[in-house]
Amino acid sequence: MKGRKMKNLLKTTLLLVFVFALSVPEAFCQLFTWEMKTPMPTRREYAASEVVNGKIYVIGGYEIGGSTSIAGKNEEYDTTTDTWTTKTSMNIPREQVASTVFNNQIYVIGGTTSSSEINVVEVYNPSTDTWSAKPSMPTIRKNLEAEVVNGKIYAIGGYIYDNGDVYFDVVEEFDPSTNTWTTKAPMPTARSSFSTCVVNDKIYVVGGNSDSGELNSVEVYDPSTDTWSIKNPTSNLRRGLVVEAYNNKIYAIGGRFNSNILSSVEEYDVVNDVWTPSTPMLLALSEGASSIYNGKIYVFGGKDDNSYPDSSSNVVEAFTVGNPSSLEENESSFPKQFSLQQNYPNPFNPNTRISFDLFQSSEVELTIYNSLGKEITTLSQGKLNSGNHNFDWNGTDKTGKSVSSGLYVYKLKTENGFANKKMLLIK
The missing domain is CATH 2.120.10.80 (Kelch-type beta propeller)
Structure with a gap:
């Protein structure tokens, strides 16, 4: 029972951290x-x-x-x-x-x-x-x-x-x-x-x-x-x-x-x-x-x-080191070129799907980082046609090793700009 309570407490804590992270401006999180x-x-x-x-x-x-x-x-x-x-x-x-x-x-x-x-x-x-x-x-x-x-x-x-x-x-x-x-x-x-x-x-x-x-x-x-x-x-x-x-x-x-x-x-x-x-x-x-x-x-x-x-x-x-007017171009800056959706499910364990729409063909890179900015893995890299695209992540790094619970960021880079969103892995 004690172990189950501790696990539930950890999940609750991670959820609170995630909710807080979503409420904090993106620029602050990246400082x-x-x-x-x-x-x-x-x-x-x-x-x-x-x-x-x-x-x-x-x-x-x-x-x-x-x-x-x-x-x-x-x-x-x-x-x-x-x-x-x-x-x-x-x-x-x-x-x-x-x-x-x-x-x-x-x-x-x-x-x-x-x-x-x-x-x-x-x-x-x-x-x-x-x-x-x-x-x-x-x-x-x-x-x-x-x-x-x-x-x-x-x-x-x-x-x-x-x-x-x-x-x-x-x-x-x-x-x-x-x-x-x-x-x-x-x-x-x-x-x-x-x-x-x-x-x-x-x-x-x-x-x-x-x-x-x-x-x-x-x-x-x-x-x-x-x-x-x-x-x-x-x-x-x-x-x-x-x-x-x-x-x-x-x-x-x-x-x-x-x-x-x-x-x-x-x-x-x-x-x-x-x-x-x-x-x-x-x-x-x-x-x-x-x-x-x-x-x-x-x-x-x-x-x-x-x-x-x-x-x-x-x-x-x-x-x-600072809060510029635009740390990274996001999807609202390029409404006619692409749109990045929130992953689903979120929080997740261990699988989640990341979806985005391209309104014109483009070179694309979809990469996952941990909360310290370290690259974890790349889900897609190359030329994609216009349309809807879905990529699944199973909570592993580029070597196939499972990563720990925590806050992660997925970043979509196209020929027209960048977008990124947060997601929470809870085990």
Whole structure:
């Protein structure tokens, strides 16, 4: 009797959780969760990525495996359709560059070619899909970072190999209005393989690598006073990480310590100068690129646990940190293209049916995720004709193993957008 009561109590609790989940806005439920996106066409690490007019451009990098070469490739990612388009490549293929956006154009600075480090600056205009040259920065270097504050571009830190490792504390300011470079106050700690972001017109420098090894230090540059300050360090030593800022919070993501690739994520409260753990990545990544758009941080490629050290990664992971106007396109956004129904029965054990209508033929992917955003299985992937479609799920993952009771999300992706709904498995 006691066991039966406990089982009934568990079912009641799960039902209450499900009812609560249905009553909470979809955007809130997706906060601080990771999801996989369509992989990049090109496997690469040490690339750069920037957002212009709602599109993300992943540029340059190095591909281990396949062609095993330095890439000048430029691939555009559409966050709305989760698709990739090839654009015009850089004039000079290179990796370990710095990049930033000014006046809706992407500045790519420094880096290394197949033969040497360089100080070349190229500018990409997405509206014309063309590249142009700007004056080279004074210091030749790779593995640096760049940010824009009040119309000026700041190229920070970096590294060269000159009969040994040489780490830079150099900060150089570029004025696009005059096409001139000016040397500014150096960083307290010379470093490379770090990451940066801007909060309240100040540049935050996080982690990296130096003569002493991996770093967890955080240094902040104020361009208005040309001064540096020190903040509390991250919990983990890491290089090859990515950093993005949202709503006075900074997220330090992935990277590596020695040869150990990290999935950990730390959140920094700018106001209180405090770091706390956040949701780890689905797949550990290092030496990738990142951009933030519409409340999501996108991490592109690098080295991952599955491919390192034999090949570079083309994995794309997205981390929801905000409540944008539209986290995912849903069926109401595309009333003439498709309609996703609630699964039946719901709750269920262990079988349920998912139905949807296509009003025109389309490439379709129907995938099930757990409440943490981890992919469980894919029920359909391929071209489907218009009409009604039904797919049954028996509560197992892609290996055929039964999953535990809990809240799950099924997501329908078509050529015209996305829709997702929740369902509850009770055993």
